[in-house]
Amino acid sequence: MLSRSAERLYWLARYLERTENIARLVSVHMNLLLDLPRGVEMGWQQLIRINASERDFNERNKLVNERNVTRFLLTDLSYPGSLISSLSSARENIRTSRELLPDEAWEQVNEMYLFAKNNLDAIASRHSRVLFVNEILKGCQRFTGLLSGYMSHNHPYRFIRLGRNLERADMTSRILDLASLLLAESRSAEMRQYETILWMNILKSLNALLMYRLHFRSRVNGDDVLNFLLLDTNLPRSVACCIVEIADCINRLPNHDLLPEKLMELKTYVQAIDTRRATQLQLRAILDDLQNKLGELHIQITANWFLSAVAEEPV
Numbered sequence: 001m002l003s004r005s006a007e008r009l010y011w012l013a014r015y016l017e018r019t020e021n022i023a024r025l026v027s028v029h030m031n032l033l034l035d036l037p038r039g040v041e042m043g044w045q046q047l048i049r050i051n052a053s054e055r056d057f058n059e060r061n062k063l064v065n066e067r068n069v070t071r072f073l074l075t076d077l078s079y080p081g082s083l084i085s086s087l088s089s090a091r092e093n094i095r096t097s098r099e100l101l102p103d104e105a106w107e108q109v110n111e112m113y114l115f116a117k118n119n120l121d122a123i124a125s126r127h128s129r130v131l132f133v134n135e136i137l138k139g140c141q142r143f144t145g146l147l148s149g150y151m152s153h154n155h156p157y158r159f160i161r162l163g164r165n166l167e168r169a170d171m172t173s174r175i176l177d178l179a180s181l182l183l184a185e186s187r188s189a190e191m192r193q194y195e196t197i198l199w200m201n202i203l204k205s206l207n208a209l210l211m212y213r214l215h216f217r218s219r220v221n222g223d224d225v226l227n228f229l230l231l232d233t234n235l236p237r238s239v240a241c242c243i244v245e246i247a248d249c250i251n252r253l254p255n256h257d258l259l260p261e262k263l264m265e266l267k268t269y270v271q272a273i274d275t276r277r278a279t280q281l282q283l284r285a286i287l288d289d290l291q292n293k294l295g296e297l298h299i300q301i302t303a304n305w306f307l308s309a310v311a312e313e314p315v
Contacts, residue, residue, distance in 0.1 A: 005100060006159045007306040008093045013163030015090035020140035021171045022073055022083040023133040025050065025205055030126065032201040044069040050174045051081055070129060075120040083136065084120065087113050102150040105143065112139035155253060162249040169242035170294050175205055176229055177287040180280055199225045206237040226275040243267050255304065262300055266293050
């Protein structure tokens with residue numbers, strides 16, 4: 001297949017995974033704030049931090065509140081990382097790759113984009129916002145299931161899996177980076193009192209609460225959550241499982257000679273993380289380093305298979 005076509009499929013998957021992640025984060029955060037009393041320091045600014053978009057947000061808004069943050073993350077066309085911008089980019093990538101995908105895949109993404117575009121004003125109301133993000137989540141999940149069931153699991157599909165899992169690992173690492181704040185010795189008494197609720201919502205943000213309970217069969221606690229989301233190779237949204245998926249895709253693609261060694265380095269790095277011995281500051285440094293390594297892997301994938309030596313899309 002053409003290098004340009006492979007790149008479009010890779011970015012299609014990344015943008016749709018990003019779309020789903022944003023919708024999931026907003027949905028879970030709305031539910032979290034309803035469960036917490038006033039004064040617990042988990043406001044809307046946390047979503048801006050997860051997406052590393054403080055500068056972009058501050059350039060557009062004076063106040064960090066529910067209205068401004070949700071509008072920025074969901075419907076701001078001038079912000080490349082917003083849900084509508086990500087969905088628009090996914091639509092453009094699939095529009096130019098229709099010959100490689102089932103017709104239903106294009107129809108699903110196009111319908112989801114038109115729904116989002118026609119309901120941008122709906123997010124002003126919390127009730128309408130819930131319906132909006134739920135519809136986007138269903139659309140993203142339908143697309144993933146549709147490709148799995150309809151599309152040949154060949155090279156085009158592997159580039160889609162590759163993009164999806166790299167984006168997913170990056171988002172999980174960002175959520176865990178924020179979660180590490182819950183371990184800080186300086187956290188307030190209110191934060192300590194509601195820690196279980198906070199860790200449960202972190203699991204919900206990755207759709208992993210039920211799997212955690214089936215795996216541990218005990219009360220939710222921070223160390224177990226961190227290890228589960230970092231190291232469990234059976235959980236689809238854990239960092240370790242994403243790396244296994246990435247490795248499987250790369251090893252089945254042509255001209256991959258330089259990448260398995262880099263993947264082994266990344267896998268070894270993740271397996272060596274010991275959240276129980278690391279301090280909160282050490283854990284944040286480890287997660288920052290992990291995000292950098294995922295970014296380096298993206299650059300290597302781009303240089304290895306795509307036309308441009310440097311990615312044209314924002315990582």
